[in-house]
Amino acid sequence: MATQCKDYDFTAIEAHWQDQWAQEKTFKAIDGDTQRPKYYVMEMYPYPSGAGLHAGHAENFTGGDVIARYKWATGHNVLHPMGWDAFGLPAEQYAVKTGQHPRVTTQRNVATFTRQLNKLGLAIDWDREINTTDEIYYKWTQWIFLQLYKHGLAYVSEQPVNWCPELGTVLANEEVIDGKSEVGGHPVVRKNLRQWVLRITAYAEKLLQGLEKLDWPESSKKQQAHWIGRSTGAQVVFDIEEQDAKIEVYTTRPDTLFGVTYMVLSPEHKLVQQLTTGDQRELVDAYIEAAAKKSDLERTELAKIKTGVFTGSYAINPVNGKRVPIWIADYVLASYGTGAIMAVPAQDERDWDFAETYDLPIVRTVQPPEDFTGKAYTGDGPCINSDFLNGLQIAEAKEAMIKWLEQHQRGEAQVNYRLRDWLFSRQRYWGEPFPIVFVDEAAYRKARELGGVVARDMPEETVSYEDGGQTYYALPIPAEQLPLVLPRTENYKPSGTGESPLSKVTEWVDVWFNLETGETVSRTETQPAGDAWVPASRETNTMPQWAGSCWYYLRYLDPKNTEQLIAPEIRDYWGSVDFYMGGTEHVTLHLLYARFWHQFLVDIGVLKEPEPFLRLYHQGIILGEDGEKMSKSRGNVVNPDDYIQEFGADALRAYLMFMGPLDDMKPWKTDGIKGVFRFLQKVWNEFAGRDGAVNSKVQDEGEEQKDTLKLLHETIKKVGDDMEHQRFNTALSQMMIFMNHVAKAETVQASTARAFVQLLAPICPHISEELWQRLGGEGTVAKAQWPKYDAALLESAEVKIGLLINGKPRGEAMVAKDATQAQVLEQAKADPKVAPHLEGKTVRKVIYVPGKILNVVAN
RNA sequence: GGCGGAGUGGCGGAAUGGUAGACGCAUCCGACUCAAAAUCGGACGCCGAGAGGCGUGUGGGUUCGAGUCCCACCUCCGCUACCA
Numbered sequence: 001m002a003t004q005c006k007d008y009d010f011t012a013i014e015a016h017w018q019d020q021w022a023q024e025k026t027f028k029a030i031d032g033d034t035q036r037p038k039y040y041v042m043e044m045y046p047y048p049s050g051a052g053l054h055a056g057h058a059e060n061f062t063g064g065d066v067i068a069r070y071k072w073a074t075g076h077n078v079l080h081p082m083g084w085d086a087f088g089l090p091a092e093q094y095a096v097k098t099g100q101h102p103r104v105t106t107q108r109n110v111a112t113f114t115r116q117l118n119k120l121g122l123a124i125d126w127d128r129e130i131n132t133t134d135e136i137y138y139k140w141t142q143w144i145f146l147q148l149y150k151h152g153l154a155y156v157s158e159q160p161v162n163w164c165p166e167l168g169t170v171l172a173n174e175e176v177i178d179g180k181s182e183v184g185g186h187p188v189v190r191k192n193l194r195q196w197v198l199r200i201t202a203y204a205e206k207l208l209q210g211l212e213k214l215d216w217p218e219s220s221k222k223q224q225a226h227w228i229g230r231s232t233g234a235q236v237v238f239d240i241e242e243q244d245a246k247i248e249v250y251t252t253r254p255d256t257l258f259g260v261t262y263m264v265l266s267p268e269h270k271l272v273q274q275l276t277t278g279d280q281r282e283l284v285d286a287y288i289e290a291a292a293k294k295s296d297l298e299r300t301e302l303a304k305i306k307t308g309v310f311t312g313s314y315a316i317n318p319v320n321g322k323r324v325p326i327w328i329a330d331y332v333l334a335s336y337g338t339g340a341i342m343a344v345p346a347q348d349e350r351d352w353d354f355a356e357t358y359d360l361p362i363v364r365t366v367q368p369p370e371d372f373t374g375k376a377y378t379g380d381g382p383c384i385n386s387d388f389l390n391g392l393q394i395a396e397a398k399e400a401m402i403k404w405l406e407q408h409q410r411g412e413a414q415v416n417y418r419l420r421d422w423l424f425s426r427q428r429y430w431g432e433p434f435p436i437v438f439v440d441e442a443a444y445r446k447a448r449e450l451g452g453v454v455a456r457d458m459p460e461e462t463v464s465y466e467d468g469g470q471t472y473y474a475l476p477i478p479a480e481q482l483p484l485v486l487p488r489t490e491n492y493k494p495s496g497t498g499e500s501p502l503s504k505v506t507e508w509v510d511v512w513f514n515l516e517t518g519e520t521v522s523r524t525e526t527q528p529a530g531d532a533w534v535p536a537s538r539e540t541n542t543m544p545q546w547a548g549s550c551w552y553y554l555r556y557l558d559p560k561n562t563e564q565l566i567a568p569e570i571r572d573y574w575g576s577v578d579f580y581m582g583g584t585e586h587v588t589l590h591l592l593y594a595r596f597w598h599q600f601l602v603d604i605g606v607l608k609e610p611e612p613f614l615r616l617y618h619q620g621i622i623l624g625e626d627g628e629k630m631s632k633s634r635g636n637v638v639n640p641d642d643y644i645q646e647f648g649a650d651a652l653r654a655y656l657m658f659m660g661p662l663d664d665m666k667p668w669k670t671d672g673i674k675g676v677f678r679f680l681q682k683v684w685n686e687f688a689g690r691d692g693a694v695n696s697k698v699q700d701e702g703e704e705q706k707d708t709l710k711l712l713h714e715t716i717k718k719v720g721d722d723m724e725h726q727r728f729n730t731a732l733s734q735m736m737i738f739m740n741h742v743a744k745a746e747t748v749q750a751s752t753a754r755a756f757v758q759l760l761a762p763i764c765p766h767i768s769e770e771l772w773q774r775l776g777g778e779g780t781v782a783k784a785q786w787p788k789y790d791a792a793l794l795e796s797a798e799v800k801i802g803l804l805i806n807g808k809p810r811g812e813a814m815v816a817k818d819a820t821q822a823q824v825l826e827q828a829k830a831d832p833k834v835a836p837h838l839e840g841k842t843v844r845k846v847i848y849v850p851g852k853i854l855n856v857v858a859n
Numbered sequence: 860g861g862c863g864g865a866g867u868g869g870c871g872g873a874a875u876g877g878u879a880g881a882c883g884c885a886u887c888c889g890a891c892u893c894a895a896a897a898u899c900g901g902a903c904g905c906c907g908a909g910a911g912g913c914g915u916g917u918g919g920g921u922u923c924g925a926g927u928c929c930c931a932c933c934u935c936c937g938c939u940a941c942c943a
Contacts (some may be wrong), residue, residue, distance in 0.1 A: 217863095218863085219862080219863045219864075219937095219938085220863095222862065222863070223862075223863080223938065223939080226861090226862070226938095226939075227939090229942065231942080231943090233943085249943080250942095250943070251943060252942095252943065253943080264943095306941085330941095331941050331943095332941085332943080333941075333942065333943090335942090336942045336943075337942075337943065340943095341943050342943085343943085344943090348943065349860090349941090350941055350943075351943080353941095416942080416943095417942090418942050584937080584938075585938090587938085588938090588939090621937090658871090658872095658882085658883075659871065659872085660871060660872055661872085664864095664865090664872095665864095665865095665936075665937080666871070666872090667870095667871075669870075669871065669884070669885095671870090671871095671883095671884050671885070672870095672871065672883070672884060674883095674884075675882090675883045675884055676883080678883090678898095679882095679883085681897095681898095685898095729871095729872075729873090729882085729883095730872095730873070730881085730882080732882080732883090733872095733873075733881065733882035733883075734881095734882080735882095736882055736883075737881080737882070740882095743899095800878090801877095801878085802877075802878035803878080804877085804878070804923090804924075806923080806924090807877095807922095807923065807924045808878095808924095809878040810878090811878090812878065836910095844923090845923060846923090847877090847923050847924075849877055852877050852878085853877045853878065853924085855877080855923055855924060856923090857923050857924095
């Protein structure tokens with residue numbers, strides 16, 4: 001049913017059709033529909049912040065929506081879902097500030113977002129809505145963690161971490177930018193804390209290999225590959241003079257081993273104390289203390305001047321027996337390789353800088369070219385000063401050296417990755433609790449002996465930690481006992497000590513734990529009867545925000561399943577995500593983590609497809625009207641709601657798609673939306689008319705005019721091609737050209753109008769549904785079969801071609817499509833605008849491209 | 860420093876090696892109007908009265924023909940950054 005509107009009352013029309021779609025469940029994806037090909041398209045789900053929907057969201061969701069609608073129209077069974085990434089810091093920080101519980105603010109924000117998204121007219125299957133903070137959802141987040149734990153991919157580690165005093169939490173490396181927190185920009189320092197860590201490095205190779213087959217932007221693949229950072233080289237063992245210890249280093253340049261003039265340990269290296277001699281002790285201790293206090297910002301920003309101190313000890317170079325001094329310096333990272341390096345200043349810029357500062361010797365082992373004027377030489381060349389390597393090029397020398405090291409048992413070839421294990425715990429309230437309890441050693445042993453479901457979900461290798469002389473052993477809360485519900489407490493403020501707020505909820509933390517069944521009872525109750533019940537303490541850290549987003553694309557497939565993460569037949573039907581749209585900023589975080597979990601789930605038999613996201617697409621950032629990044633402080637923020645109210649969702653959607661290529665960064669121009677609004681107004685006026693259901697120029701009987709028909713088919717072709725390649729801006733241009741023609745035509749056939757409205761529907765669905773109805777279309781335009789163009793109609797008997805003399809355009813001519821070169825040349829010679837340019841010249845050559853140009857070369 | 864992307868009218872942007880500037884915005888002229896808005900018609904790269912000349916960051920090259928291909932350079936943006 002269409003509305004009764006006379007004018008283009010977009011508010012009424014849009015509300016009407018949005019209701020209609022919701023009621024009819026027009027965009028419900030059907031599990032197991034074998035009649036139509038499936039298509040799974042999704043956008044990165046939003047974090048429901050208090051600020052509401054912004055322009056970037058609108059662009060992201062509209063872009064995905066146009067694709068979804070186009071796929072429906074071309075006969076696909078489309079899955080286009082939506083959900084909420086609702087755990088995370090901002091809700092908790094807001095709670096701390098205002099005293100409102102995160103659950104309350106989250107619910108409120110989700111309601112706001114839902115209302116805003118609906119106003120955009122998105123073709124979403126809302127029956128599959130998910131929320132990462134729902135128990136039914138995070139039960140499975142916990143379940144996946146449990147599987148990771150069981151398979152030895154989750155461990156506890158006391159390690160220096162990025163501690164942000166302001167936020168009262170630890171951050172992942174990826175959440176620290178220039179030594180400041182990504183959220184809020186607060187300073188970050190190092191602190192040792194007990195943490196859960198996921199062994200993503202075990203998947204480094206697989207994650208790298210998997211990239212090859214993905215249809216992702218090349219730059220994103222490169223970025224991820226760089227993040228994984230595979231390098232090949234050798235591990236080399238250095239003896240230490242008059243000491244029992246050995247230093248292991250990793251190097252990508254084993255060929256330069258003869259050029260080692262000193263060694264450097266990171267200040268955190270475990271051998272530092274042992275290697276420091278009495279007279280150096282004071283200096284070394286002071287240096288270590290200073291390095292520990294430095295924030296990451298200081299450590300990187302002050303990197304221009306490298307600092308370090310001598311430990312007093314010497315290492316012995318395994319290839320030539322030379323003694324080289326061992327230094328410590330914070331330009332060597334504890335977390336990469338072995339935390340120690342062999343320094344070869346002649347072939348490494350960093351080492352050169354350091355050697356220069358501290359007056360350490362430099363020995364070239366690669367002959368630089370004669371014209372080389374720089375300091376460290378990192379290019380190729382023949383080896384020198386290198387004994388048995390002399391004369392070899394770098395690649396050969398590396399091989400020879402590795403062979404030598406292996407023969408003499410002083411090292412071996414090694415592959416290294418830049419990727420670090422993933423720091424997976426947060427000292428926060430608003431996240432998924434870990435399905436873990438800690439018990440003493442006796443209880444731990446007993447759990448294994450009992451062989452219940454607890455033992456079943458235990459990893460082979462014991463996970464434990466020490467604190468105050470006591471060892472705590474981790475035991476899983478087995479799958480049967482999930483979800484482990486986040487306790488409803490008002491104690492969500494950060495403790496400030498680095499402990500999670502949950503640690504203060506003692507009635508939740510301290511439990512009786514059944515070592516066989518994994519059941520728990522608060523220790524405020526009396527101990528249940530039976531040997532299997534022991535006192536235990538829950539893990540009080542929570543999971544990071546990334547956890548829920550690692551697998552949400554799977555939950556959309558089977559959102560209400562309480563028995564399985566996903567039913568196999570549903571998994572097999574939908575497979576992987578065909579089109580995933582979101583910002584580039586998630587390439588090294590979310591997209592890598594999600595691939596890791598996905599590959600893991602494949603390995604344990606839960607999933608089959610090797611990769612989660614086959615096609616990745618990044619929408620470009622929308623800048624403010626001033627060409628600057630939108631921000632509250634600049635006051636250039638565009639609120640989509642304002643424009644929906646003033647021009648309608650269709651106009652907003654059309655403008656967002658018309659601004660320029662979807663993946664380009666581009667500035668918002670309010671005047672621009674007026675242009676597309678005029679276009680929609682024109683569509684309405686031409687087809688609906690100003691004062692009736694249909695404009696009187698729309699004809700039901702008779703034939704379409706030739707030129708209109710030709711243009712229509714050109715438009716069908718152009719829009720279809722553009723839709724396939726996400727070129728929505730040029731698709732709209734073509735539709736504007738078409739409407740400009742219709743506006744000038746005396747009449748137009750209803751069938752023509754309907755076909756046009758179909759083309760418009762993916763981008764402007766509301767006005768299209770309305771006009772489709774009025775023009776006599778059947779059912780919803782969203783699912784009407786996409787028009788086909790007739791190639792024969794695209795041809796015309798006469799074509800316009802350009803007449804060029806010596807490559808310069810001098811005129812144009814209408815000629816028969818199959819005109820010969822001679823005919824066209826005649827016409828050119830006779831053309832009053834062209835002829836003067838040929839006067840007195842001899843024609844040397846003629847190039848004729850039928851339908852395009854005739855170029856006469858003359859002098 | 861490394862990786863990636865981009866430089867086209869006043870602006871957003873179009874152009875399988877084939878008449879650069881489609882489409883839209885802004886501006887100007889005209890019609891309608893008492894007037895304005897809306898709408899419609901027209902103009903709109905730069906220089907030039909005109910013929911014409913010059914024009915896609917700069918310099919070279921390939922080609923009958925280059926925004927598009929090749930080489931060198933300049934500028935801007937994004938990401939990343941002591942990873943040995």
